[in-house]
Amino acid sequence: MKNFLPAVLLAVLLTGCYSGNNVDERLNATRMKDFTFTSSPEQEVLGSSVYQINPSHVEKGFVDASEIYKNRSYIELKTPSGVILGDITKMKISNGLILVLDERISKSAYLFDSNGDYMFKVGRKGGGPGEHDDPIDIEFKGERIFLVDRSFNIYEYDLKNQFIAKQQIPFFSHSMYVFDNDEMAFSNNTTGYEDLSYQIIFIDGQEIIKRHSKNIGKAISGYTSQPLTNNRAIHGDSFLFFKPWDTKVYQMSNNQVELRYEIVTDNPIPQKILENSGMLLERELKHTFIYNWPILETENLAIMRVLDKGKITTLIHNKEKDMVRGYSGMSDDLLYGGISDFPIYANGNDFYVPLMVEQLYEVKQELSKITDKKLLAELREARPEVFKLMESINEISNPILMKCEIQ
Amino acid sequence: MRNSIVSMLMCLLFVSCGKNEQQFQTYESMAEELDVLSPIDSLAFVFQKDKLLSSAKVKEVGSGEFLTIDELDLKDKIVCYISDIQCSTCIDQELELIKEFYTKDDFVLLGKYSSERDFRLYLLLREFDLPAYLVETSPSNLLTRFTNPTYFKLDSDWCPSSVYFASISTPNKSRQYHKIMSSVN
Numbered sequence: 001m002k003n004f005l006p007a008v009l010l011a012v013l014l015t016g017c018y019s020g021n022n023v024d025e026r027l028n029a030t031r032m033k034d035f036t037f038t039s040s041p042e043q044e045v046l047g048s049s050v051y052q053i054n055p056s057h058v059e060k061g062f063v064d065a066s067e068i069y070k071n072r073s074y075i076e077l078k079t080p081s082g083v084i085l086g087d088i089t090k091m092k093i094s095n096g097l098i099l100v101l102d103e104r105i106s107k108s109a110y111l112f113d114s115n116g117d118y119m120f121k122v123g124r125k126g127g128g129p130g131e132h133d134d135p136i137d138i139e140f141k142g143e144r145i146f147l148v149d150r151s152f153n154i155y156e157y158d159l160k161n162q163f164i165a166k167q168q169i170p171f172f173s174h175s176m177y178v179f180d181n182d183e184m185a186f187s188n189n190t191t192g193y194e195d196l197s198y199q200i201i202f203i204d205g206q207e208i209i210k211r212h213s214k215n216i217g218k219a220i221s222g223y224t225s226q227p228l229t230n231n232r233a234i235h236g237d238s239f240l241f242f243k244p245w246d247t248k249v250y251q252m253s254n255n256q257v258e259l260r261y262e263i264v265t266d267n268p269i270p271q272k273i274l275e276n277s278g279m280l281l282e283r284e285l286k287h288t289f290i291y292n293w294p295i296l297e298t299e300n301l302a303i304m305r306v307l308d309k310g311k312i313t314t315l316i317h318n319k320e321k322d323m324v325r326g327y328s329g330m331s332d333d334l335l336y337g338g339i340s341d342f343p344i345y346a347n348g349n350d351f352y353v354p355l356m357v358e359q360l361y362e363v364k365q366e367l368s369k370i371t372d373k374k375l376l377a378e379l380r381e382a383r384p385e386v387f388k389l390m391e392s393i394n395e396i397s398n399p400i401l402m403k404c405e406i407q
Numbered sequence: 408m409r410n411s412i413v414s415m416l417m418c419l420l421f422v423s424c425g426k427n428e429q430q431f432q433t434y435e436s437m438a439e440e441l442d443v444l445s446p447i448d449s450l451a452f453v454f455q456k457d458k459l460l461s462s463a464k465v466k467e468v469g470s471g472e473f474l475t476i477d478e479l480d481l482k483d484k485i486v487c488y489i490s491d492i493q494c495s496t497c498i499d500q501e502l503e504l505i506k507e508f509y510t511k512d513d514f515v516l517l518g519k520y521s522s523e524r525d526f527r528l529y530l531l532l533r534e535f536d537l538p539a540y541l542v543e544t545s546p547s548n549l550l551t552r553f554t555n556p557t558y559f560k561l562d563s564d565w566c567p568s569s570v571y572f573a574s575i576s577t578p579n580k581s582r583q584y585h586k587i588m589s590s591v592n
Contacts, residue, residue, distance in 0.1 A: 084528060084531070086525060086528050086529070104491075105525055105528050105529055105532065107495075107499075134496065150496070358522055361524075395524060395527070396524060396528055396531065
């Protein structure tokens with residue numbers, strides 16, 4: 001404990017001492033020099049079709065993976081020698097093509113066809129023309145591929161991997177959405193700067209044209225990535241988002257904001273605690289709010305996660321049946337632990353779940369030790385999918401995507 | 408002693424962050440009186456008093472062989488500790504510098520990663536082929552909490568010396584450290 005304190009103090013010292021006045025000052029300081037800022041009134045939030053979910057009214061125990069993930073198929077991402085993906089942190093699909101981002105290990109984005117056959121690694125890292133820094137988000141619209149890199153730039157490439165354009169942004173963002181008219185929306189939430197609150201910032205060329213939830217209150221950050229999610233078949237030219245530590249899900253187009261879901265709880269985080277960035281644990285263990293996972297929606301379902309007094313709970317709203325079910329844990333009765341318990345993307349009516357190939361490789365090693373042929377046959381019959389997937393897996397295999405429906 | 412270091416850090420914290428002038432002067436005076444080190448130096452100072460556990464287990468990347476740290480022959484070697492909670496951009500920068508300055512005879516990389524596959528891939532994709540070990544049981548509680556790549560040597564009492572915390576914002580300082588340490592070896 002004594003050892004821990006200096007580290008904590010150092011971390012606080014390094015991150016907590018920014019003394020700027022507000023976001024406008026930071027934006028205007030250096031990075032804003034090439035941008036113009038149009039002041040716009042806060043958009044009115046429409047709330048006519050809000051659906052309320054009370055987590056305490058939802059049954060939420062452990063579920064089997066096979067009970068949730070239906071009509072499963074698997075996409076093995078095949079790459080040429082020397083190209084290996086660490087894991088998939090984000091993905092987008094356009095016209096059947098799959099764009100994935102490995103943010104942590106190879107720090108690159110890759111394009112695959114619908115069968116998982118490799119097309120190319122997007123762009124090239126470096127400091128030259130058209131070369132990007134480590135990517136932190138991707139966007140895929142029609143035949144246009146966008147990367148946001150950690151150096152505050154957006155890069156656009158085409159389906160031949162040709163560099164098209166570069167656009168600077170004057171702030172840090174982990175998530176972007178590109179509208180059909182080329183306006184861009186960014187989720188902006190900078191951990192450590194107590195005067196910055198979460199906001200959605202709209203950029204059109206070199207102009208900041210709109211901000212939503214701009215700079216109200218302070219110290220509500222603490223998570224850096226509230227993803228803007230879109231399923232074009234459902235949302236058209238708009239996206240879903242939520243504010244950190246909040247209980248509401250919004251759908252936003254470039255001229256309208258609509259409140260879609262509200263988590264009903266008797267213990268939301270009080271403003272006093274929100275304003276105290278030192279009370280993160282208090283927020284997580286004693287209160288209820290939407291957790292930092294993407295909000296995913298298909299025609300029939302919406303799926304989201306809440307942290308309910310320290311317990312991660314997945315909520316699934318079946319719109320057709322007008323009912324909500326939930327789970328707070330998943331036992332993997334399909335792949336012996338290779339399945340994640342939450343999808344990362346929805347497209348059309350399909351959800352996509354990256355599999356944990358390291359776990360699958362361990363299963364493969366364990367199964368290879370079994371010499372009893374009868375037992376092996378029984379196991380194969382019980383879990384045919386894992387045996388099929390194991391055939392091509394080695395210790396550094398690429399991630400595999402499970403495509404499925406959710407019930 | 409550790410308590411006094413914590414107090415010193417607390418003083419620095421207030422000196423750096425405090426907006427109240429009176430408070431600033433109070434803690435500044437205290438800091439002067441205590442002859443405090445910089446925060447980074449203070450942390451290094453604390454770490455240098457932290458005796459590493461020689462029986463801590465590691466797994467060699469490549470062979471998969473389990474060893475204890477005292478089997479690694481760390482005498483006179485530069486040890487770099489990285490982990491998956493550290494700034495990965497800082498790690499990328501340091502891996503390139505390590506390849507430039509050290510050989511397999513004078514360097515050891517210790518990595519604390521929750522996924523062995525991630526650690527192996529990380530090194531493989533960066534063509535890092537100096538000795539590297541996955542930390543199975545940590546040799547120091549303090550070490551596991553460092554959020555930047557951490558360099559040190561070990562003295563005969565298993566206490567770290569020549570401690571350096573690398574950062575993406577100070578590549579020249581890193582280069583200077585490696586230049587000195589590689590020439591010493």
